[in-house]
Each structure stands twice: as C-alpha cells, then as structure tokens.
Amino acid sequence: MDEPQQRRLGVLFSHVSGSSQPRSDLGLKAHAVSASAQPLLKGKVAIITGSGRGLGAAAANLFAEHGARLVVTDLDVAKADEVAAGIRSRGGEAISLAGDVTAEEFPARCVKAAVEAFGTIDILINNAGFTWDGMIHRITPKQWDAMLAVHCTAPFRLIQAAAPVMREAAKKELDERGKATQRCIINVSSTSGTHGNAGQANYATAKAGVVGLTKTVAREWGSFNIRCNAIAYGFIATRLTADKGSSTISVGGEKVKLGIPGGEAMASAAAEMLIPLKRIGTPDEAAGAMLLLASPYASFISGQTLEVTGGAYI
Template sequence: MTLTSKTLTGKVAIVTGSGRGLGLAYAQELARQGASVVINDVDQLIADDAVASIVTEGGQAVAVVAPVGSTATAQQLVAQAVESFGRLDILVTNAGVLRDTVVWKMTDDDFDTVINVHLRGTFTCVREAAIRFREQGEGGRIICIGSPTGQRGNFGQTNYAAAKAGIVGMVRTWSMELARANVTVNAVVPVAATAMTDTVPFFKAFNDAAARGETMPPFARRVLGYGTPQDVAGVVGFLASDAAAGITGQVVGSGGDRVQLWSHPEVVATAFETGGWTVESLSEDFSSLFGDKLQSVGEKLPELPAELQPVAK
C-alpha cells in the first residue's frame, strides 16, 4: 500500500471484517485515500497486523476486536471511531461467515449464525452509523457488501443468499430514509480470490496464480470479472468519496477488470383476465403468456478454456 492519493483526507471510516481479504483491501484503500480507519476482526493478532499494514505506510488506524452482529459491537465501533479520530464519515459493512449446506441438512445454528453476522450485523452497524451521521449533520457514506449469491442464488447457500439479498433490500430502503441527511447508501457485489473462493475447484487455478503474485489471465479478469481484493477496493474508495455524492441506492458489481451496475428487480411481463385469474385459466394460459420469460437462477459460469482446465492426475 502506498499513500499517494488523498481524496478522503480528514475522513474517518469503519470497515467491519477488515482483518484480511476483501475487508483489509477496502481498509487499506480508504487509508491510501487519506481516511483514518477503524479495523474490525475477531482475532487480535490479525487485527493488529491489519492496523500495522496501514500505520507503517503513514496512515492512521485502530482496531476493535469483536464479532459483528450485536448492538453492543456496533456501538463499540462507532464509539471507537469518535474517541480515536473525533468523528465518523464512512461505514463499510463487510464482516461475514459461511455455513454452507443444502437446505435439508442446514441446522438452525447454520442459518442463525450467517444471518446474525451478515444481515443483523449490517443492520446494527448501519443503525449506529446513521445515528452518528444525523447528529454530526454533515452527511456520510454507507457501503454494504453484497454477493452474486444474493442476486441470483447459489446451491447450498440458503442462509448466505437470504442475508445478502436482504442487505440489498435494506440498502434501497436506507437510501431513501437517509437522503435528507445527505447520507448515500450503496451495495458493492465483489468477485475476487479470497478464502471464501479457495475451496471452489472452478477458481483454483486463478487463486493459485494470485497466491504466487502472478497476474490472472484475461479470461478470469474480463470474462469472469474475477481478480484480487485490491481490484474491488477502488470501487469502495470511489463510493466513499465526494465524487460519488449523487450515487445512492445502487448495487455496483466489481471484480478483475470489470465494473457493473446491477438492475433493481422489475416486472418482465403482465397479463390481465377480466374477473381475475383462476387455477383453470392460469393452467391454460400461463405457459403461452410467460413461458419464454421465466427467469434463470444461479450463475452460469462459462467453460474454462482448454489451457486452464485442471490436469487429471
């Protein structure tokens, strides 16, 4: 990390789940832009290393070691920002965990743990930040991290899909509620080589290349929009800046060489039946009216080029 650009000088940011991976990349980018940063992780050593990575480059950072989800942690994060740096301007809600399994094997704890960290944790942190922003009266930036799974679903991720879809729904609501306070609220949908994708065979070659410090091939960076955490950090830094003051309630995808704007759900077809629809009329007409407009689910990944196919052992 090299501290060169200073578009966020004087700003203070909280980044949850920022000890490593995407969260650390976001925190480092905000610091590079001049912001003072509150790091958050559940591991003291990892949090300390993250703080050191910023401080040794001339930035300012402190850590709050606590699991995201509870109101107490959210209050602690905001209080630490104010105590250490005097204010709060930016919140990035990134903390997350996975408990993947198919629905008939998913336990209550599997479901509740993911919902608590991702969905409730986003809510509690945003609520505390919104209170602080409104008290300060100078606006603010809220950036919530979503996922392609929340947009399209994914096999074995009932809990994660529900949480990430819920986050986007909250972002749209908060963008309306906080508009008069000059607080923008947006979601970022990242795609990057992280610990969460290390176990996916499709991405193994790309993750291995990134771990070796090699540049990922154009197929990954362009076709898949798949790169490093640092590739996504620029979008977060931009949305946190004054340059993004007019952007709110949006879902921005980022990964590799690609940036995308996701649409909001929209009606794709409408039909009317005088007197209302019955089981009989729907049985007769549904296919002809809507059959060619039914929506797909999940992500359809392209086939790997021959040179990137794993070698059989």
C-alpha cells in the same frame, strides 16, 4: 496449447494465485497513491468491519493511502492489529478493535471507539462475513441463523448505532448551516444475493437482504446527505474462494470450514467460462470499488447495488 492461450492462462493464474505476476499490469499498486493523484478521502473517518484480512484489509489499506483515518475491526484481533500497525507504519492513522459484529455489545462499542479516537464517522463499511454452505435440504437452523446474523442483523445494528454520529450530526449541520457533510455507508453483498447460488440458500438470502437494507437507508437518510450503496462481488481471491476447509471460522464453538470445493482451480475454470475478463478479481480490485463509492465523485450515487464481477452476469 498455442502461445496466446498460454499467455492468457498465465495471466489468469497469476491474478488468481497472487503469485509473481506484478499487479501493476492492472494499473493498481497496493499502498501507493501516485504523487500526482489527489487523496480522495483526506481526513475522513472510516469504520470497516472484517478488515483484518481479505477485501476489508485491502480497503483499509487503500482508504488509508487516500488519507482516511481507520477503525480496523475484526473477530481476529491479531489480524486487525497487523493491518492497523501497517497503516501507522506508513504514516497513516488507524486503530484496531477486536470484536464479533454479531455480539450484542459490539455496535455501541465500535461507534464509541471511532468517536473517541477520531471524533466522528464519515464512512461505514459493513464487510465482515463468511459463508456456511449447504444444500437446502441439509441446512440446519444454526447455519441459517448464522448467515442472517452476520450479513443482515449486524449491519442493521451497526447502522442504527451509528445514527447519532452520522444522521443526527448531519441533521445538526443542516439546521446550523443548511448543508450536511458527505457521509456514506457501503454494505457488502454478493452475486449469490443478486442471482442466487446453489448450495448457498442461507448466504444468498442474507446477501439479498443487504440490498433491501441498503435501499431503505438510502431513502431514509438521503436527505441528510448520507448515501448508502451495496456492492455485490463475484469471485474475489480470498480464503472464501480458496479450497474448502483450508481455513475455518468458529461460530458458537463450532468450526465452520470456509472455501469452495476445488478452490482457486475451480474458480479459474469457472472464470474462463463465465467471466468476460477471464479471471477472478483481487482484493485490491474489490477495494477499488469501495473507494469509488466512498469518494466524493460518487456524491450522487445512492441506493445502488454495484456488481463487481469482471463482467459476469451481464
């Protein structure tokens, strides 16, 4: 292997593995808004589901750095507590809330917790999710339903539960002063939803559903200055792209193996062939896209599905 090739592979590997290579070469520095940068979300209240780890945790940390007040919520309470405590230890504001987004009682409880802690909700990010892969001829009804429940029904129910605090509050502002505060919803989709993916009929269907939900919310709530966008991520280095079975999630008492066969090595090989940037993304980069869409600079962007893929699928 020649020297430029070695250098390229080294950079690729370090991004994928999150190893010794500093992230500063991406122009990103986790948990540190530079002194000259304006915090983009000062005082905004954000709920991010599934923010105990992965993309959601990175977004919670980044949003807090930008002055947002966070509801960190996850199935995994220890992880949610850890993220919220980390934010508070750096001078930010965050509460943690344990819960399964698919539980009947969760949306109302989540909205109540946000309002009790911070008085309102400005940003809602439906991020919690997982994969439960299988080829079409083997997918069980339970496997199918689980994907629709977590990726479509749960976001819909949480948006509906947030209506009094987001839609009705905006309506009141419009009636009283003719202008509504900027609010936004971001639903996390996937390139499996926008392009399909072998072995993921259930996940791909659900992640495509998220796009329809997003466009409908954008149409219904746009007049209240509530924007709604989706982000379709490609490969991002989390446990969902780690080696299959290296972690599990419990669904109705059943242990579901997360990850993909071959894990990061497979993802890296695929990246070399399919991704113009020649590497998979980091959770911090994924969080950056959420910040972009939540920021005031995105005030005229609504109903879109932003593909965050390192250039794949263009």
